Amino acid sequence: MTTVSQVIQQKKNSTIFTISPDASIVDAVNLMTTQDIGAVIVTEHQRVVGILSERDCARKVILHSLNAEDTLVSEIMTANVISVRLNNSVEECLTLMTDRHLRHLPVLENEVLVGLVAIGDLVKATIQDQHDLIEQLQRYITS
Numbered sequence: 001m002t003t004v005s006q007v008i009q010q011k012k013n014s015t016i017f018t019i020s021p022d023a024s025i026v027d028a029v030n031l032m033t034t035q036d037i038g039a040v041i042v043t044e045h046q047r048v049v050g051i052l053s054e055r056d057c058a059r060k061v062i063l064h065s066l067n068a069e070d071t072l073v074s075e076i077m078t079a080n081v082i083s084v085r086l087n088n089s090v091e092e093c094l095t096l097m098t099d100r101h102l103r104h105l106p107v108l109e110n111e112v113l114v115g116l117v118a119i120g121d122l123v124k125a126t127i128q129d130q131h132d133l134i135e136q137l138q139r140y141i142t143s
Contacts, residue, residue, distance in 0.1 A: 002125045004093060004107055008115040010125070016116050020042040021050060021074035025061055028073050030054050039104040041113060042077045048106055048113050050077035055103075082086040084109045084117070090125045093117060 008014055018041045019028050031040055032054060042050035052073055061068050061074040083106045084093055093105055097119055107115035 002090045002129055003124045003140070004084055004090070004117055005114070006082065007090060007117055007125050008086070008107065009120050011121060014115060016041060016113060016115070019052070019073055020044065021072065021077065023068075023073045025057060025068040025071045025073065025076065029054075029057055029068065036140060038118065039116075041106055041116060042073055043113065044115075048081055048083070048108065050079045051081050051104065051106065052077040053104065065118065085109060090122050092128070094119075094122050094126070097122070113116070 015035075017031060017035055017037060019031060021042050021044055028040055032038065038055075039051055039053040041048055042052055050073070056076050056078065057068075058068070061071060066076075082096065082100060082102060084096070086107060086109055097103065097105065103119045105117050106113055107117060
């Protein structure tokens with residue numbers, strides 16, 4: 001069973017992008033655009049205080065006609081961050097994401113941000129696990 005720790009180790013780019021709650025939405029969207037990411041972790045003094053996704057920006061800024069230059073990240077971020085730990089399984093994370101309609105999960109150990117997994121990372125790990133299992137079964141059958 002693949003763990004979050006293994007998923008993070010296998011990621012091509014495991015850089016965690018963070019932003020201050022006092023940054024503007026324009027700054028956050030610029031960061032997400034330049035880094036080609038769908039969400040950014042909001043931190044204050046190295047403590048996770050929220051998460052901001054492209055979905056948040058679309059739903060909360062555009063639909064409410066907010067000015068993205070004047071609106072702060074803290075005003076629209078999700079403050080009740082759901083996170084996982086390094087020893088959580090991929091299956092546990094996918095269940096959590098499905099049940100809570102999430103696409104990104106911060107990874108915390110002892111309240112310290114150590115990673116971020118996206119649904120694509122977890123699907124990729126699941127496909128690899130299934131591929132490995134099929135190969136093992138084929139070897140077993142043919143031996």
